[in-house]
Amino acid sequence: MDHLQCLRTFVAVAEAGSFVRGAQQREVSAAAATRAIAALEKRLGAVLLHRTTRSLRLTEQGEAFLADCRRIVAELDAAEAAITGARSQPSGLLSVTAPALFGSRHVAPLLIEFLGHHPLVQARAFFTNRVVHLIDEGFDVALRISHLPDSGLTALPLGAMRAVVVASPAYLKRHGVPRTPADLARHQGIGFTIEDQGRSSWRLGRARTATAPQERLVVNANDVKVAAAVAGEGLARALAYQVTDEVQDGRLRVVLQEHEGPPVPVHLVYPAGRAAAAKVRAFVQFAAERLQALPVLQGGGLEGPRAKSKGRGQE
Numbered sequence: 001m002d003h004l005q006c007l008r009t010f011v012a013v014a015e016a017g018s019f020v021r022g023a024q025q026r027e028v029s030a031a032a033a034t035r036a037i038a039a040l041e042k043r044l045g046a047v048l049l050h051r052t053t054r055s056l057r058l059t060e061q062g063e064a065f066l067a068d069c070r071r072i073v074a075e076l077d078a079a080e081a082a083i084t085g086a087r088s089q090p091s092g093l094l095s096v097t098a099p100a101l102f103g104s105r106h107v108a109p110l111l112i113e114f115l116g117h118h119p120l121v122q123a124r125a126f127f128t129n130r131v132v133h134l135i136d137e138g139f140d141v142a143l144r145i146s147h148l149p150d151s152g153l154t155a156l157p158l159g160a161m162r163a164v165v166v167a168s169p170a171y172l173k174r175h176g177v178p179r180t181p182a183d184l185a186r187h188q189g190i191g192f193t194i195e196d197q198g199r200s201s202w203r204l205g206r207a208r209t210a211t212a213p214q215e216r217l218v219v220n221a222n223d224v225k226v227a228a229a230v231a232g233e234g235l236a237r238a239l240a241y242q243v244t245d246e247v248q249d250g251r252l253r254v255v256l257q258e259h260e261g262p263p264v265p266v267h268l269v270y271p272a273g274r275a276a277a278a279k280v281r282a283f284v285q286f287a288a289e290r291l292q293a294l295p296v297l298q299g300g301g302l303e304g305p306r307a308k309s310k311g312r313g314q315e
Contacts, residue, residue, distance in 0.1 A: 159297030
């Protein structure tokens with residue numbers, strides 16, 4: 001097995017966490033995959049994988065080498081796709097990442113539909129609230145709900161989404177409805193934390209500083225945050241898609257609308273070189289058409305029971 005194929009085999013084994021599953025992806029025997037990685041380790045003079053009879057995990061050097069191998073393989077695939085992609089049909093492994101809750105609710109269904117249309121494509125979906133480095137971690141496409149920093153990525157805008165403060169009617173009946181950001185100090189809140197980013201801020205609209213409620217509960221999963229708000233545990237900051245159903249059926253109410261900041265932009269992003277691959281071009285077009293039609297990406301989706309019956313917004 002040549003050096004490039006050894007690199008591809010190492011990536012497959014490391015991502016699968018198994019010599020057998022990695023070898024199956026590469027369509028070689030487990031013994032051949034073992035020899036390939038052993039040859040890599042001998043060439044590098046370093047151990048890349050810790051092996052036991054029951055587990056397989058990367059060493060610290062293996063983690064660093066995996067990131068470099070993913071980038072090398074991705075750039076080679078992109079270069080090949082630039083020559084063949086224009087006339088080829090979508091095929092190969094498509095790796096997609098998105099925020100956890102948005103991914104499970106909106107990206108997963110359309111990804112499954114996409115696979116139904118393209119039998120030669122396999123997919124890897126990774127839904128997480130941390131920002132994934134596409135090239136280093138080997139992803140083709142990401143959905144980002146944020147203001148994007150300058151980068152080498154191509155970004156396709158899908159729309160924008162409201163960031164709101166919500167609470168249950170029962171909580172508001174007990175504690176009152178906050179009218180200004182300063183009122184937050186007298187309320188209970190549900191905090192939210194993101195890996196490597198710390199807690200989310202309560203700064204609203206044009207306020208220069210954030211007035212935070214008392215956070216008796218802090219979570220790192222949006223579905224738990226929303227469930228806690230429905231249960232009356234306090235105010236919660238949320239993106240519109242996270243609370244659409246709960247607002248529409250009256251389990252949550254939006255407050256402090258006058259102090260909302262600008263809507264948060266939503267994009268599909270991908271490394272420029274990946275656009276040459278037929279699988280990436282096809283998925284981006286397919287996903288964009290469906291996601292751009294979502295009411296929450298057009299500033300809507302939060303019309304509660306009172307708004308529907310009286311034709312005006314909530315308090």
